[in-house]
Amino acid sequence: MSQSTVPVLPFLPFVKPEIDEETIQGVADVLRSGWITTGPQNQKFEAALSGYCGGRPVRTFNSGTATMEIGLRIAGVGPGDEVITTPATWVSTCNVILQVGATPVFVDIDPVTRNIDLNLLEKAITPRTKALLPVYLSGLPVDMDRLYAIAREHKLRVVEDAAQAFGSTWNGERIGKLGDIVSFSFHANKNLTSIEGGALVLNNDEEAVLAQKYRLQGITRTGFDGMDCDVLGGKYNLTDVAARVGLGQLPHMERFIEQRKKLVRLYFAGLGKGPAAELGVGLPFADLENSNWHMFQITLPLEKLSIDRAGFMNELKERGVGSGVHYPALHLFTLYRERGFKEGMFPHAERFGATTVTLPLFTLMNESDVERVCRAVNEICEQYGK
Numbered sequence: 520m521s522q523s524t525v526p527v528l529p530f531l532p533f534v535k536p537e538i539d540e541e542t543i544q545g546v547a548d549v550l551r552s553g554w555i556t557t558g559p560q561n562q563k564f565e566a567a568l569s570g571y572c573g574g575r576p577v578r579t580f581n582s583g584t585a586t587m588e589i590g591l592r593i594a595g596v597g598p599g600d601e602v603i604t605t606p607a608t609w610v611s612t613c614n615v616i617l618q619v620g621a622t623p624v625f626v627d628i629d630p631v632t633r634n635i636d637l638n639l640l641e642k643a644i645t646p647r648t649k650a651l652l653p654v655y656l657s658g659l660p661v662d663m664d665r666l667y668a669i670a671r672e673h674k675l676r677v678v679e680d681a682a683q684a685f686g687s688t689w690n691g692e693r694i695g696k697l698g699d700i701v702s703f704s705f706h707a708n709k710n711l712t713s714i715e716g717g718a719l720v721l722n723n724d725e726e727a728v729l730a731q732k733y734r735l736q737g738i739t740r741t742g743f744d745g746m747d748c749d750v751l752g753g754k755y756n757l758t759d760v761a762a763r764v765g766l767g768q769l770p771h772m773e774r775f776i777e778q779r780k781k782l783v784r785l786y787f788a789g790l791g792k793g794p795a796a797e798l799g800v801g802l803p804f805a806d807l808e809n810s811n812w813h814m815f816q817i818t819l820p821l822e823k824l825s826i827d828r829a830g831f832m833n834e835l836k837e838r839g840v841g842s843g844v845h846y847p848a849l850h851l852f853t854l855y856r857e858r859g860f861k862e863g864m865f866p867h868a869e870r871f872g873a874t875t876v877t878l879p880l881f882t883l884m885n886e887s888d889v890e891r892v893c894r895a896v897n898e899i900c901e902q903y904g905k
Contacts (some may be wrong), residue, residue: 532841542767560759573696576727583704583717585755588615594676600649605635607868627865655684658813683813713765779812789893794901848872
């Protein structure tokens with residue numbers, strides 16, 4: 520076969536949502552209904568999410584960032600308080616701490632799980648600590664038993680940044696079914712998407728009512744014309760168009776997760792040997808029980824490569840493979856450097872943030888797609904390994 524007749528494979532993005540035709544038709548029905556902002560579809564979505572989370576109250580929002588901010592407010596976090604979290608996360612996790620007037624306190628990650636190191640967490644607690652904000656990176660929960668034992672001992676609230684962990688479990692129980700306040704994201708790249716959106720799992724009806732107030736300008740309506748505002752809220756409501764997408768996704772969650780786990784097993788097989796393994800490319804913690812496998816992230820042994828991370832990602836692109844970076848250590852962003860954070864403070868998070876590459880992982884992928892990615896990674900490692 521001549522070079523001109525070699526088939527060119529389509530570009531493989533690092534993420535692509537799966538939305539079925541029934542959901543697309545359902546969105547069209549919502550648009551035709553005339554009720555496109557928060558309404559009956561949103562109520563159905565909240566009820567379905569509540570059922571998924573063991574009957575706990577759930578309120579939807581227009582983003583997972585909003586859910587974390589409101590979660591902190593409901594937990595009573597404000598000026599003068601400290602919130603402990605990890606620097607290995609999307610910057611919104613920490614921005615919301617600043618947004619409510621509190622002070623972020625970082626704890627380094629466990630280099631194996633890449634989640635906040637619970638061995639270090641307790642040492643960071645001070646009399647000003649009000650809440651813990653753990654992040655379940657790539658869908659992998661922390662040790663929930665130990666996390667909540669620490670919280671109970673020190674009488675702290677927990678706002679779980681479970682943005683990536685919808686469908687993940689701990690000891691057979693879904694994340695969101697147990698615990699304190701739980702924040703989910705339904706962004707377009709999440710395992711369940713509502714295009715943009717999020718949900719907050721709460722402890723009781725009182726918190727749910729407060730969440731509703733914060734969600735829409737602090738307003739409470741009574742009867743036909745009664746209206747009051749007693750808290751400073753914002754504009755964070757989820758539209759019915761978005762809710763209908765989420766409703767269409769929810770029945771497929773178990774299949775979505777099983778397909779991701781199938782693909783992940785192929786990744787471990789394909790990258791656990793050959794040039795990538797020989798060079799020392801780091802693979803994620805292989806928890807095929809609890810994680811929903813939102814992402815598959817490798818770390819590059821840059822000291823053993825003659826190209827940098829950007830060069831590696833460009834080589835993937837040249838081979839028709841997309842990739843991403845999740846996440847640079849956020850304490851090194853200018854906003855946080857200005858608050859006194861600097862290099863060397865959290866070495867594991869810094870190394871992870873500087874070397875991680877997110878490979879394609881989504882339910883529409885098949886076995887040959889994973890083989891293609893593994894082949895590309897191994898080829899690059901062989902070509903540029905020192």
